[in-house]
Amino acid sequence: MKKFSAFKILSVFFFGIALFIVMTWQSVFAASNALKVYFNGDLLKFEDAHPVIRDGNTLVPFRQLFETLGFQVNWSDKGGVRKATGAKDGLEIELTLDSLKAMVNGEAVDLEVPAQILNGKTMVPLRFVSENSGYEVMFADSGSGFVINIEGNGANDGGMQNSSNEMIESGIVKGRVSDAQGNPIKGAEVVADNQLLYNSNAIAVTDADGYYRIPLGMRATTWLVSARITRPYNGESYTFNLISDNDKPFASDDGAIRNFTWNASGTKPEGCYSCQGKVLFYMMDLINPKGSTLPPPNREDVEITLIPEGTIIDGSPGQVITGNGTNSPDGFGIQDVPLGRYTITARFMPEGEEPVQMMIRKVREDKYSDSLTTDFTSITSGINRIEIELKLP
Template sequence: MTTKRFSRSLKIIVCAFLLLTLIPQALFSAEKTINIYFNGELLYFDNAQPVLKDGRTLVPFRKLFETLGFAVKWVDTGSLRQAIGTKDGLEIELTINDNNAKVNGKSILLDVPAQMIQDSTMVPLRFVSENSGYQVTFTDSSSASEIQIRSAGAADEAPAPAPNTDDVEPYVVKGRVVDTQGRPIQGAEVFADNQLLYNSNLNAVTDANGYYRIDLPLLATTWRMGGSHSVNSYKIDLTPEVDAAFAGNTGAIRNFTLQAETVYGELYLYIALDDFVKGYMENNVELTLTPIDSSMGGSGQVITKYGYNFPGGFGMNDVPLGKYKVTARYAPPGEKPLQMLVSVRNKGKYADSVEFEFSPLVPGIYQAEIEVKMP
């Protein structure tokens, strides 16, 4: 090969290399991250990611509907494919590649229809959110777009995404406490537990937006987070979403979600010793619990059950916290039930019915004790 031909071939190879390396970089740099927050909490998408289509943000339908509290349904008849969400008397129906959506049967024209993108069903975020009673705000920068979906009650609040790992500060732990709907919890008690020195916790209380901040001393130690919050006189323990120790010099973000829609207590059932000696067995005792105050989110329905063994003892360990009236029957299978007398164990007289409520055994664990006897 001559020198001239070699030089020309080398130039072609170099040009091809530059095209192969620079074009993908240019395409990559043009991509922009889309961050979506629901009531301040960043949403994570497992597979398909949010995309911009003709100026509208499209997101995976199941993730959006379930985040907003909908039950989801996918209809595919071959010629018709629909994403449907229902909750509390509201139904939103989106048909793939059809600009006409329906809200409770009423047709509404869309700028961009629901569509399939790389085998994922994508729906317009703003349309679904705003027709579900939420407010949507959009901010844009050169590197990322941020979309806030907020409850109607938070419409006047300034958008405030929860802290993320980019906000970590040395010798500071901070975060947010919210309920399962993403609403901020004010007045929750949060503590940083020093793993080196016994009984040297640092404490903070969340503000009106659910945020807390604890400045840590300059100690070579690790910390672990915990907390609690009182709901209707019951103290509920808080566990951080990332329940791991961290070094003070690195700092950390530790967010909490208060699981307090329904909190359960342990009801222990005992049978009077004299009746036990006579052969009466507690597993044949049927209890009826009538709610007087189901303050921790119970259904308010009457509970009628036989006692059973659970890890802590015998009785029931799935009773929503609250105040109840209890009656009892001795009802072996196949025999005529007999009314029994009941009492709050070691605290009162026997009667046809008594009232009881749960009390803390240790923080976060509640119990009550009932004793029964034959008349």
């Protein structure tokens, strides 16, 4: 009886292992079949091993990827250190297995996921190799699976051209991101939003000259392009969502040029909610200090003065701002203020009466004073405010 029970237990145990292996391989097979990689429009067929996704990164067979991108390949195993290397036209990329450091023309570069052996095959990170070879990589969810497009000519500059007189190219959106003085902005994130498929955007980052270039991949669709930059200021980071000089949608086949200007201290572009901030204020006197029978102080009789302390966020000196509050969906106050550090004062100025210096504090802070020096608070990405409370002395 005991032998029979032990046999049953072992049978169930080994059946469970077999079922787990079958389900795991089915899952891997389904995932790999749902991931397709295209190179300049041609589907790549990986014969040795299917592409896999590890820690959000796509790994593909080493030799086929390097040879597709035009590299001469080399494999070495010395002293237990295994390396996969590709070389072409003055460019050498060296990947050491299981290392988060790669070498590009002799310089160390960090990896998000290492090259590694999977099921006996050497697998390397697709995006890292492709982008360091001058190609653009786009990842999209087609609804039935993932699609990766590798596009470009393999130029070391990623195919960008630093000319403001570029011609529009079919299947390409490109342009430049600069500040109001025309200086390039490096590292701006530019997003081409596919209007046909959900979550299938193409993304690029501007180079040192402010240029970007995005191959669009899918042809039968339209696109909208936006940009975002993040700037440090007084120990904080502020994000700005930029609108292009032409924010109309365009078709893939037509291509487009979309340039962006970060105008931190000038007139706010139409709809650019995050380019400047708001100084909102709240009246704390519910009863008129001169008498309970008089109406409470009216916020429209308050004059606010903002004096910049040092340069504002774009490095310019800024200007003194004086004015009355107006309404907005966010609240009552001074709208469209260039981001910076300001000393703020307020005066109560009803018609026909002498101005009265008001007491001021940040919202929910303890002490009032005659003035307040403060920075903007980032409420959420792209939304920046100063909120203050006012009362009569």
